[in-house]
Amino acid sequence: MTASRARCPVAFALPPGALLPALVLSLTLALMPGRPAAATPAPPAAAAPTVRDIALEQVRQAALRSLRVSPNGKRAAMIVAARNGRHVVAVVDLPPTAPARTVGGFSNADVASVTWISDDRLAYEAYESGTEISLASTMAVDADGRDERELINWSGGDSEATTSTRRRVSRLPYGWYLAGSPRDGSPDVYVEHLIFEGNGDFVETRLARLDTLTGDLKPMSLGVPDRVVARVLDAQGRIHVVLTTSGGRSRLQHRQPDGSWQVLEDHDAFSDDVLVPRYLEADGTLIVSTRRGHDTIGLYAYDLTRRKLDPEPLLRVARFDVDDALEIDAPSRRVIGANLVTDVPQTIWFSPRMAAIQQTIDATLPAGRINVIGCTRCETARWYAVWSGSDRHPGEYLLYDHQERRHYRLGAERPWLAEASQGARSFHRATARDGLSLPLVMTHPPGRDKPAALPAVVLVHGGPWVRGGSRQWSADAQFLARRGWRVLEVEFRGSTGFGARHLRAGWKQWGQAMQDDLADAVQWAAREGWIDIQRVCIAGASYGGYAALMGTVRHPELYRCAASHVGVTDLQLMFSTARSDLTHQARRYTMPQLVGDPVADAEMLRRHSPVARVADIKVPVLLAHGSLDRRVPREHANRFEAAARRAGVAIERVDYAEEGHGFMNPENHADYLTRLDAFIARAIGRAD
DSSP states (O other), rough: OOEESSSOOOBBBTTTTBBBBHHHHHTTOOOTTTTOOOOOOOOOOOOOHHHHHHHHHHOOOOSEEEEETTTSSSSEEEEOOOOTOOEEEEEEEEESSSSSSEEEBSSEEEEEEEEEEESEEEEEEEOOOTSSEEEEEEEETTSSSOOOOEEOOOSSSTTOSSSOOOEEEEEBTEEEEEEEOOOOSEEEEEEEEEETTTTSSSEEEEEEEEETTTTTTOOTTTTTSSSEEEEEETTTSSSEEEEEEEEEEEEEEEEOSOEEEEEEEEETTTTTOOOEEEEEEEEOOOOEEOOSSSSOEEEEEEEETEEESSSSSSSEEEOOOSOOOOETTTTTTEEEEEEEEESSSSEEESHHHHHHHHHHHHHHHHHHHHEEOSSSTTTTTSSEEEEEEEOOOEEEEEEETTTTTEEEEEEEEETTSSSGGSSEEEEEEEEESSSEEEHHHOOOOOOOOOOOEEEEEEEEEESSSSOOOOOSOHHHHHHHHHHEEEEEEOOOTTOOOSOOOHHHTTTTTTTTTTHHHHHHHHHHHTTTTTTTEEEEEEETHHHHHHHHHHHHOOOOOTTTTEESOOOOOOTHHHOOOOOOOOOHIIIIHHHHHHTTTTTTHHHHHHHHHHSSGGOOOOOOOOEEEEEESSSSSSSHHHHHHHHHHHHHHOOEEEEEEOBSSSSSHHHHHHHHHHHHHHHHHHHHHHOO
């Protein structure tokens, strides 16, 4: 690791002030440092849980999440489950000696995020469950529940709202998003509007500043280049540097004093030399992320005047990309830390004070915990929000009082899950047949984290150009492990987060080397004594669903069953269907580079499409899809099912009418896991 730093549709809102019963005990009877909530009487004996009960335990919505301390440290906001099961916003004063109070929420939508606008005002976003396009409303409200105002509503609003001129709006319509806060003490927020052409191509992101009390909307993107994919603002809140992507080129551009834009860097969009702007510090230093000269992405300082990248990184880590959120001290406008994921998420602090606070928190919480600190005025704050979890603990929220050197437990995300019921998760590296290192995480059945030849499930992540995960707790993997299978999650080539070589080795390798990586990981696990190679199934969603089906084609000797949820089945269909949300730019520039050219590589795409190779599948298949899916339209599942039945493949099919590309409704998620459990058990049984 190299790190350096020269400078250290809503029905009705819940009434404001309503108390949250779930938090009353924890905030009134258990506020001593580290003291657990008061014991409650044991419930009457109940019948043994069904598989459906166990699945729902794993995937039901969290009871508590997203703790945020106000900039002045006088209050904390959080998202909690109310009596009706909906997530609402609650605020507690600091020190937390009185019950939390609700300040916002809805009867038919769940609050998904909350952020402080100023010391006394916050904004939150609410989503409706069970639909793919589900933003219900973005609201702003004072910490006491007063002066509530709707900012964005996707089911209505000012249909002609634009950012071309300054104006006053009642609320913004579909296509607008909350984009942050100036953090200058005002009641303003940043909002952005994504603009697309009729063919679905992304054109630009228009940024505006919105007064959450008056509705005054001030444009910020006038004169800014089109097709902005990243931007940073200066101390005055003006767009100062942008990264644009168009025609397969990425350009870093800098606003000049006369308002014109100077191109600082111009590269192929897939080049290692691309600089992604991340933050502009108070002294004018631009913080960027790039691979330039290295395999992994690092964090660097860039001199805008000299147009020169500092050769020494602020942070670079061997074998892992630094490509996550930055930690900013708002008053000084300095980057004081960076987040990344190695085997677990972690923060590397450049600030000695914050590094010391991290060490104190880590030392006072259980060994093996992942402890993530949240703050705004980090260098001077008394109170810090802390999320703490592990491979077997889904997570809990605490408030750390740096002045008193103690913490207050507010509650757990899933208090109904006993840590002992969850399996340990371990990080390993296998070696592919061409020598490529393959990171992987294994989830072990509870109490069985030593080598033993157990039946296994290969759980393939979607994307595929994303990081699959880490050792952090995972609901689906834990469910399968809890049901008696060793679970392998492989970061096959093409996955992000592990350097350029790992990423690029997956280009145009759908159904080929990407598939071989999964097989090589299975063979490795068998040689190491972890799994019974005669009892392996493969499952996944999206790309993972594709890989599950293709696994039975390319490596029929390895897998005894395959389960595909919202999986791609026809590679050519990704280019041709009008029902997909892929843009024209993606189909023209990105997909041909990453998957294959629909003309030049037509035969390769056909040969590696499950729908064309269905006759080669000799094991049972579980096929699930969401009827509202726009990323991988249901046409993929329909074509595959028809071909599979003609070929005599044993296939089970289930559709979820109100789901899209993934599960929004926990009941549907639990139903799928229940079906998956029975399906796998029939094929390979369970651990003895």
